[in-house]
Amino acid sequence: MAIRRGRGVAAINYPTGMNLGGDPTQALVHSTPTGNFMVTLSSVDLGQGMKQIMAQICAETIGVPTDCVVVDTADTDTGPHCMGTFASRGTHRAGNAVIQAAKEARQVMLEVAAEELEVNASDLETDGQGNILVKGAPQKSISIFDVALSAHFKRGRSISGRGMFLIPRSYPEKETGAMKPSTCYAHACTVAEVEVDDETGEVTVLTVKNVFEIGRALNPKMVEQQLVGGSWMGISHALYETTEPYYPNRDHGGTDFNQYLMPGPGDLAETEIIVLERPSADGPYGAKGPGEMCANPQIPAVANAVFDAVGVRVDTLPITPERILRALKAQAN
Amino acid sequence: MAKVPVQFTLNGSEKAEFIDSGTTLLHALRDKIGDTSPKGGCHQGTCGACSVIVDGELRLSCLTLAETCNGATITTTSGLAEGGVLHPLQRAFLDTFATQCGFCTPGMIMAAKVLLDHTPNPSREDVVEALSGNICRCTGYEPIIQAVLTAARGNSQNAA
Ligand code: FES
Ligand code: FES
Numbered sequence: 001m002a003i004r005r006g007r008g009v010a011a012i013n014y015p016t017g018m019n020l021g022g023d024p025t026q027a028l029v030h031s032t033p034t035g036n037f038m039v040t041l042s043s044v045d046l047g048q049g050m051k052q053i054m055a056q057i058c059a060e061t062i063g064v065p066t067d068c069v070v071v072d073t074a075d076t077d078t079g080p081h082c083m084g085t086f087a088s089r090g091t092h093r094a095g096n097a098v099i100q101a102a103k104e105a106r107q108v109m110l111e112v113a114a115e116e117l118e119v120n121a122s123d124l125e126t127d128g129q130g131n132i133l134v135k136g137a138p139q140k141s142i143s144i145f146d147v148a149l150s151a152h153f154k155r156g157r158s159i160s161g162r163g164m165f166l167i168p169r170s171y172p173e174k175e176t177g178a179m180k181p182s183t184c185y186a187h188a189c190t191v192a193e194v195e196v197d198d199e200t201g202e203v204t205v206l207t208v209k210n211v212f213e214i215g216r217a218l219n220p221k222m223v224e225q226q227l228v229g230g231s232w233m234g235i236s237h238a239l240y241e242t243t244e245p246y247y248p249n250r251d252h253g254g255t256d257f258n259q260y261l262m263p264g265p266g267d268l269a270e271t272e273i274i275v276l277e278r279p280s281a282d283g284p285y286g287a288k289g290p291g292e293m294c295a296n297p298q299i300p301a302v303a304n305a306v307f308d309a310v311g312v313r314v315d316t317l318p319i320t321p322e323r324i325l326r327a328l329k330a331q332a333n
Numbered sequence: 334m335a336k337v338p339v340q341f342t343l344n345g346s347e348k349a350e351f352i353d354s355g356t357t358l359l360h361a362l363r364d365k366i367g368d369t370s371p372k373g374g375c376h377q378g379t380c381g382a383c384s385v386i387v388d389g390e391l392r393l394s395c396l397t398l399a400e401t402c403n404g405a406t407i408t409t410t411s412g413l414a415e416g417g418v419l420h421p422l423q424r425a426f427l428d429t430f431a432t433q434c435g436f437c438t439p440g441m442i443m444a445a446k447v448l449l450d451h452t453p454n455p456s457r458e459d460v461v462e463a464l465s466g467n468i469c470r471c472t473g474y475e476p477i478i479q480a481v482l483t484a485a486r487g488n489s490q491n492a493a
Contacts, residue, residue: 047436257374
């Protein structure tokens with residue numbers, strides 16, 4: 001009986017969004033009378049940072065500071081249509097819709113500015129600080145604040161735009177089954193090191209090293225935050241968490257935090273995160289969906305590390321001490 | 334059921350309410366007084382989201398009867414900022430990106446505050462121990478541990 005060490009590796013290829021019956025998300029953008037911009041969405045921010053990212057995307061597209069953009073995700077009954085925040089699709093789908101809406105709003109904004117400055121709209125550019133300048137003659141300029149006032153009170157124009165991003169449904173070819181379930185894939189690779197006590201079946205994850213390829217990191221700190229949390233969650237899924245321990249039998253399913261195991265701050269593995277940015281062709285400013293996939297590769301990596309340590313394949317999650325001991329016993333017989 | 338009076342100091346101001354006997358402090362704070370910073374995660378003492386400070390001690394408000402807090406001094410996360418300036422722990426949680434959905438955050442901050450009140454220069458083990466009754470779905474804990482250590486470093490700089 002001994003503590004045995006093992007190391008496991010796993011790599012994943014993760015689609016951004018799902019091949020639903022067509023996968024649409026819609027966004028609306030409009031300016032307030034004082035030149036702030038409002039993005040209306042039905043995509044929900046549940047802590048992953050949707051609002052921040054959509055504000056950045058809108059600001060970048062219109063050419064204003066991010067803090068001039070307010071994102072309203074209030075109500076799926078009244079907001080523009082979104083399939084939902086799941087399958088890591090939020091940034092990709094909603095971001096593209098916001099870009100389209102913001103471009104249309106920007107065009108109206110430049111047209112109003114052009115009338116005020118008596119120039120051609122195509123000769124104008126934004127400085128990202130809240131001003132619109134004549135290209136090559138920046139002394140001739142107008143603030144977006146004044147443009148919005150003019151649009152609202154003088155010219156009767158709505159500085160607004162509509163955006164719709166749709167990934168059409170992909171049907172498999174009858175002959176080959178070939179299809180295109182997604183247009184954009186993120187990737188990850190994890191190496192996990194574990195110790196397995198072959199007497200008690202207990203697994204301790206010592207280190208977990210992750211590389212994530214996520215397209216462009218639109219907000220690097222928030223990407224890191226999500227990857228760190230996700231890496232931990234992957235280990236938690238590998239070793240502890242389940243609602244149905246005897247699936248498909250519902251018996252003994254955890255009903256509260258006394259029975260549903262969630263690791264606490266004392267159960268952390270040494271974690272390393274490396275981000276590779278390879279901008280995606282169809283993502284908003286090159287982004288992909290890092291959301292769900294950040295909690296995936298740790299699971300097979302831990303399973304492989306357990307195999308490396310004690311020579312048994314546990315193919316049911318979570319990899320509990322009981323399952324390891326049963327597998328060791330079966331192997332011995 | 335007869336109502337019972339309860340009176341305590343919440344974040345520096347006097348509060349008095351008539352409540353049903355048996356009302357938890359969590360319910361009294363959130364639904365009677367309107368301080369929604371303590372969160373109800375499990376209502377059975379296993380998640381820490383409802384943590385508040387009663388007379389300097391960390392308490393799970395879901396397991397505390399409001400009527401036992403008569404005359405007490407209660408602090409919640411909503412009372413930490415002073416004059417629009419965030420408490421060093423709140424600042425550190427922001428700076429280290431220790432919040433995602435934020436549901437665990439007020440409880441984490443309460444637990445950390447009690448730790449730092451008693452142990453201004455805690456070790457990492459002290460921080461882990463202090464937070465061990467609080468669970469978080471989102472962050473993987475490391476950023477939270479770093480937030481508390483960051484706030485503690487601020488403490489030691491102020492003292493120096
Ligand atoms: S709500 Fe009090 S510990 Fe969970
Ligand atoms: S930040 Fe979501 S539970 Fe901790």
